[in-house]
Amino acid sequence: MSRAPLPYSPKILDLFRNPKNLGRMEDADAWAVAGNPACGDMITFYLKVSENEVIERASFESYGCAANIATSSILTEMVKGKTLKEAWEISWKQVSEEVGGLPSVKFHCGVLAVGAMRRAIREYYKRKGKTPDWLPKDITFEERQALEEEELAKRLAKRIGGSSVA
Amino acid sequence: MGDVEELIKAHGELKREVYLDFENSSPVPGEILEVMLPYFNRVAYGNPTLTHKPGWEAYEAISKSAEKIASFIGSKEPEEINFTPGETEANNLALIGAALRRKEKGRKILVSEVEPLSILHVCRMLENYGFTTVNVPVDEEGFINLERLKELADREVILASFMAVNNEIGTIEPLREAVEIVKDKSPEAIFHTDASDAYGRVRFDVGRLDVDLATISSYKILGPRGIGALYVKGGVSLEKILEGQFGTQKLWPGVENTPLIVGFAAASEKAFSNFDGNVAHMARLRDKLISGILNGLDGTILNGPLGDRRAPDNVNVSFLKCEGESLTVELSLRGVYVSSGSACTRRILQPSHVLLAIGRRFEEAHGSILMKVTRYHTDEDIEYVLQSIREAVSRLRMIYGSMGG
Numbered sequence: 001m002s003r004a005p006l007p008y009s010p011k012i013l014d015l016f017r018n019p020k021n022l023g024r025m026e027d028a029d030a031w032a033v034a035g036n037p038a039c040g041d042m043i044t045f046y047l048k049v050s051e052n053e054v055i056e057r058a059s060f061e062s063y064g065c066a067a068n069i070a071t072s073s074i075l076t077e078m079v080k081g082k083t084l085k086e087a088w089e090i091s092w093k094q095v096s097e098e099v100g101g102l103p104s105v106k107f108h109c110g111v112l113a114v115g116a117m118r119r120a121i122r123e124y125y126k127r128k129g130k131t132p133d134w135l136p137k138d139i140t141f142e143e144r145q146a147l148e149e150e151e152l153a154k155r156l157a158k159r160i161g162g163s164s165v166a
Numbered sequence: 167m168g169d170v171e172e173l174i175k176a177h178g179e180l181k182r183e184v185y186l187d188f189e190n191s192s193p194v195p196g197e198i199l200e201v202m203l204p205y206f207n208r209v210a211y212g213n214p215t216l217t218h219k220p221g222w223e224a225y226e227a228i229s230k231s232a233e234k235i236a237s238f239i240g241s242k243e244p245e246e247i248n249f250t251p252g253e254t255e256a257n258n259l260a261l262i263g264a265a266l267r268r269k270e271k272g273r274k275i276l277v278s279e280v281e282p283l284s285i286l287h288v289c290r291m292l293e294n295y296g297f298t299t300v301n302v303p304v305d306e307e308g309f310i311n312l313e314r315l316k317e318l319a320d321r322e323v324i325l326a327s328f329m330a331v332n333n334e335i336g337t338i339e340p341l342r343e344a345v346e347i348v349k350d351k352s353p354e355a356i357f358h359t360d361a362s363d364a365y366g367r368v369r370f371d372v373g374r375l376d377v378d379l380a381t382i383s384s385y386k387i388l389g390p391r392g393i394g395a396l397y398v399k400g401g402v403s404l405e406k407i408l409e410g411q412f413g414t415q416k417l418w419p420g421v422e423n424t425p426l427i428v429g430f431a432a433a434s435e436k437a438f439s440n441f442d443g444n445v446a447h448m449a450r451l452r453d454k455l456i457s458g459i460l461n462g463l464d465g466t467i468l469n470g471p472l473g474d475r476r477a478p479d480n481v482n483v484s485f486l487k488c489e490g491e492s493l494t495v496e497l498s499l500r501g502v503y504v505s506s507g508s509a510c511t512r513r514i515l516q517p518s519h520v521l522l523a524i525g526r527r528f529e530e531a532h533g534s535i536l537m538k539v540t541r542y543h544t545d546e547d548i549e550y551v552l553q554s555i556r557e558a559v560s561r562l563r564m565i566y567g568s569m570g571g
Contacts, residue, residue, distance in 0.1 A: 008495075010172040016495065017176075024568045033570050037529030040489055040508055040517065044570040061567035065491040065508075069565055153528060156516055 009100030012070040019069055021059040021076035028059075030127060032119030034112050034146040037063060038153040041109070043072045045116040049124055053084045058117075067099075067106040071113040074098050084121050085134050090114060092142055108149065115146030180501035184547045186537035187505050188479070189333060192385040194429065195542065201432040202390065205425035214422050215413040224424045228414055231431035238438050239361070239380065240371030241397060248396045248417045249427055253362045253383035256396040257284040257327075259417060260379045263404030264325045264356040265292050271354060273297045274322040278310050278329065278339075280520045282360060285327050302328075306525050307471040308337030310344055319351035326357050330364035330380075334507065334520040334536060335470030336480025338368055345376050356402065362386050362394070366437030367445060367478055378402045384426070388540060389433030393426035437541075444541040449478035451539045451548050458552040459483050463559055467530060469521060481537040482507075484521075484530040488562045493535055496558040502551050507534040 008016075025031070025046035035042040041064040048057040058076040062069045075095055079087040092110035096102040102110055118140060125131055139147065185193065194202075205211065210227045212220025232244035241247065250256040265275065275292065277285055279301040289299040300318050303311050310328060319326070326348045331338050345357050358379035364370040366387035372380055380397040384390055398404060398417070410419030437444065460466050465486035470476055485493065490506025497504055507518030508531070516522075517531035526534075535555075539548070 007170045008173055010169060010176060013173055013176050013495075016492070017499065019565060022565060022567075024570075031570055037532070038527070040528070040532035042569065044567075061565065061569050063487065063566045063569065064489050066495045068489070069492060156528070 004103065004105045006103050006106070008066060008070075008103070011074075011098075011100035012067055012102075015070035015073045015099065016066040019060075019062075019073040021057070021073060021080075022061070023059055024061060025057065025059045030120050030124035032116055032123050034116035034119060034150075035064070036150055036153060038156075039149050040064065041068055041112055041149065043068065043112055043116040045072070045076075045113075045120045047079075047117075047120050047124060049084065055079045055082055055084065055087055060113075060116075064109065064112075065106070067102055067109040068112065070099050071095050071102070071110045072116070075113045075117055079117065084124065085132070088118060088121055088135070090117070108145065111142050111145045112149065114142040118143050119146070177499060177501070182547075182550050183501040183503070184543070184551050185503045186481075186539065186551065187503050188386065188388075188538035188540060189536050190505055191391060192388050194390050194433075195388055195436075198389060198429055198432045198436065202425045202429040205428050210424050210428075213413065214424070224422065225414065227424050228422055228427050231427045234431045235382070235395060235434055236397075238434050239365070239382065239397060240373045242373075243400055245416075246397050246400060248398055249415055249422065249430075250394050250396055250418050251392055251423075252394040253282075253360065253381055253386075254284040255418075256381040256383075256394045257282070257358075257360055258288055259396050259404065259407055260358045260381060261285065261288045261292065261325065261327060262407045263417070264358065264379065265297055266405035266407075267403055268324040268354075268356065269296075272322045272324040274320075274324060275299045276302060276315070276319060276323050276326040276328075276348065278302045278304060279523045280304050280308055280332055280334075280337075281327060281329055282333055285329075285360060286519070304337075304523055307475075308332050308335045308520065308524050309471075309475075310339055312340060312343055312347065315344060315347050316351075319348050321352050323348060323352040323355045326355055328357075328359055330359050330361040330370055331368050331477045331480075332470065332520060333363045334518060335482045335524065336363075336477035337470050338364075338475055338477060341377070342375055349376070363477060363480075366434065366441075367448065372397055372399070379404075384430035384433060387433045387437045388542075390426050390429040393423060393430045395430070445478045447541055448539050448543075451543055451545070452476075452478055452481055454545070454548050455481050455537065455539065455551065456483070458548070459555060462552065462556060467526075469524065469526065469534060479538040479540065481539070483535055484526065485533040485535065485559050486530065487566045488533045488559050490533050490535060492562055493533070493558055496562060497535075497554055500554040500558065502554045502558075504535050504537050507536065508532045 028046040031046040044061040060072040095110040210223035214224035232247040362383040365382040383394040467484040469482040490508030521531035
């Protein structure tokens with residue numbers, strides 16, 4: 001319950017003020033949500049994918065802190081033009097580096113953004129009804145963290161007697 | 167890691183700045199700073215326990231300051247005012263000092279669940295040393311549940327601590343009733359109140375309330391940071407919690423900080439010199455801010471009560487579909503400085519314990535903003551704040567979008 005100083009990088013502030021690829025994508029081939037309002041942290045990640053599995057466009061919607069908005073936005077830029085396999089391999093640490101470094105208490109924002117992106121990729125293949133060899137069967141670190149954050153918020157909300165919308 | 171200098175520069179030329187984060191720190195107004203300045207190097211810079219002119223001047227300045235502050239809380243004995251470095255230290259001294267002194271008589275401590283962390287975390291620490299803490303719940307406006315207090319108070323209680331006014335949601339607690347209930351069940355119990363958010367804004371008299379210990383803080387009435395006080399009723403004894411060289415302060419060792427003590431007394435005088443006028447001004451601006459938000463924006467919830475049952479300076483509103491930390495950043499870029507009960511400004515996932523205690527859902531607590539108005543704020547300030555909040559909330563809700571739905 002103690003507070004941590006949050007010296008955000010200029011890049012985070014810039015992306016917070018002028019987020020790129022913001023908004024719902026009506027013609028998305030797949031989208032996914034990570035986090036929930038009870039966490040205070042929630043991202044929707046949309047993907048437009050070409051025939052040969054290259055990401056043509058990505059966009060996002062976000063409920064969360066400045067770091068959440070900035071990491072989601074930068075990730076939509078990072079995946080553009082990449083194959084789904086290449087996008088899948090982006091780690092939260094690369095996202096953190098790309099925004100000029102996240103304060104340690106905000107690592108989970110980068111993790112959640114990658115978690116949302118990977119869920120969207122899984123959703124894409126689910127809709128296509130196929131499973132490429134490289135797609136891990138088990139959920140990865142970033143996906144697991146997103147899941148644990150969602151479950152922790154539910155548990156805390158239950159214990160304290162508040163309610164969760166998840 | 168980020169470059170804070172760049173972060174500050176990014177604010178550019180702000181057309182107006184309105185500071186409302188008086189919960190967490192305060193600027194010192196010029197009229198108070200001017201009173202303090204000579205005490206740094208021109209007068210009373212000696213140690214007040216030493217036998218030379220600068221020392222005697224310091225002794226005189228500290229005694230006069232204690233007299234003034236005592237009179238403002240209804241104490242007749244300036245010796246009952248014990249200066250500490252702040253609210254946190256005064257609360258630690260009150261709880262640890264009283265618990266240790268009475269540990270042979272019992273181990274039970276009663277507190278409300280909406281006390282500040284410098285009460286709740288001290289209780290948690292005391293539990294490691296064999297004390298038990300019982301939390302008294304509050305209702306949906308933050309008022310202590312007196313019926314539950316009656317059930318939970320018994321002869322085992324050695325110490326009770328209930329705040330006079332809630333620092334986050336402004337609830338003016340039924341302190342007199344709480345004291346009566348506790349003393350009726352356990353006449354020997356020590357009753358402490360953290361009155362930091364009452365002092366200078368809500369009438370508060372230690373004699374009329376019959377409390378044993380009371381914490382007050384300087385920066386919450388626009389005095390300097392780093393100074394507060396614990397009122398200790400004559401005849402009530404506490405264990406010291408720090409050891410060393412004691413001087414004019416019988417419960418807190420170390421060299422007295424005369425300029426800060428003088429500043430605390432000067433800020434108190436300013437707050438009390440036109441008390442009713444100041445309170446009326448704050449309450450009017452408070453209500454203008456509250457109604458401007460609730461009437462001007464959808465998806466807003468007031469936290470805490472309305473009207474005379476709320477501290478005149480306190481505004482706390484939850485904005486749905488807006489996360490509080492990003493709201494504080496967005497408002498900062500517009501020159502409006504506030505704080506949030508969101509978990510995102512903290513180290514763990516859990517948002518403000520006060521907002522959860524009054525039944526707010528997590529997503530409501532995450533979107534909460536706390537603001538305090540002062541006698542220095544103007545109608546133009548409030549109008550600027552309202553305009554900035556409307557713009558900030560609308561931009562963040564655009565980022566929230568449809569959220570896949």
